[in-house]
Amino acid sequence: MASRQRVGRRSALPAAGSGRRGRGNQKTPGGLLAGERGTWRKKWTDRLPVALIFPNTYAVAASNLGWQLVYDLLNEHPAVVAERFVLAAAGDRPLSLESGRPLTDFALVCYSLSFEGDSLALLELLAAGGLTLEAAARDDDHPLVIGGGVGVWLNPEPLAPATDLFILGEAEVALPPVLQFLVEQWPRLGRRLLPRLAAAFSACYVPGLYHPSYDEQGRLLAMTVEGDAPTRVVPALLREPEVAGYSRLLSPQAEFSDLFLVELGRGCSRACRFCAAGFIYRPPRLWSPAAIRAALAHCPPEIQRVGLLGMEMAAPETLAAISGLIAERGKSLSFSSLRADALTPALLELLAASRIKTAVLAPDGASQRLRRIINKGLSEEAVLRAGEELAAIGVTTLKLYCMLGLPGEEDGDLLELVGMIRRLKGRLLALGRSRGRLTEIQLSVSSFVPKPWTPFQYHPFAGVAELSRRLKLLQGELAGEANVRISAEAPDKAYFQAVVARGDRRLGLALIAMAAGEKRGNWRRQLSELGIDPAWYASRPRAEGEIFPWEIVDPGLTARFLAAEYKRALAGKSGQGCRVGACKACGVCDG
């Protein structure tokens, strides 16, 4: 039986600014906060206590700008105390990082889901924390469970049975008004508030007010809506920030431990057809130089490296200006991934000055034909030339990201990739010999997972057996190739993601049963014992006109546009990138 929690008493709000930020210390679960900068430590007295969960390791959570932002937005409210939870070691009771309190001490339990693959881990964390997982079985003695993050923005339905309220969209805009409402209601945070939230805030989705029905083939037929709740929920989007997004938490134990991240904008104008971020964050927005400068001002003096996010959209002159600013401050630059066809002489000079040793290029598709299908628009020659140019400025490790299982992929495409790697190796060898320093190629392979709100939302996942065969083929061809290393994500992991990505509430109930430990065996066996066929969710082709569970969200994209783009992809035709202010193609902009 899950334990229950009383949500506390209300009294006067505390004075503004009485919280304290500073460095973490060792007296926290597992010493995770040792050396952390940006920790909030607030007294609990008379404050609304909020648990903020990221269902992954601390290293991943602490590197996530969205989660960091929500942590700040919550704690900046004087009447709120927010403490964080990340995945605990197996068998351990989850405790808050800041004060070691259990989940049941909090009146609100908020989670941020970035990756659909973390959904089961989230439910397991809630169960280990003593929460009743099914929202319909919780009463007002339980905390309200609130979901957000790009994972639920794409498709909230698999977590709908466990969630009282979703807040969809970008937190800067979506969260503060809802938080203020909840603070004013506290401690009477009953479920009676949910219909009011749904009616009053356009980014609020209360799944309990929506009732799906299905046809005889199991496809969604309709969603019946109760009361004044909207028929579809529009995620909130940030238009023009005063300060661009930046690393608000810095920790030696984070994935990017010595890196200060700054956002140049959100979204991407390139329209790669596989990339959910390129569609859900539309229209693409580039932040003003003033907002970027304001974000850079937060970089602590002792952090030497600055990472820029959203570089794909920035014009070379903007990039040069920002880079100059970073250099003036005595810092060096770091890049997550570089556009192989956008390496200007100025950018190369900057990379050389930053003494970059590892660089990442993402061809994504194995062949030029596949890169046209996914709308990557990258020629082999561009990849080869970029590799040479990077090696010439001192890069010693060149990483290439590629996906297997893309629409239209054949063995010939994989052989073309092998050929490209050999040709790249040949050019790097010639260069390395002349300079006395070789550059290693690391090929990183993942399995393609079709995502909601992309043109490939209609496409079947390739399947574990087929992906494993293609991976073996690639590994066999490159085996023994000196100076080339290949690493791959297990296709079974991608299969689980593919099931959840386009899942619905029936799948969500099965995930709840799995998290509650009702079944044994691997995830596929557990799902099938619960009456769920994973292949129906992952590998079934979907027809144009089918109603999808994720269409309860309305990001402005039209189904007609996505279906047309899918057809163009299958016909091997490339698509167009965003031209904000000059196009109405996908339905998001007014033109």
Ligand code: SF4
């Ligand atoms: S309407 Fe055009 S510019 Fe606007 S988001 Fe869609 S494709 Fe991009």
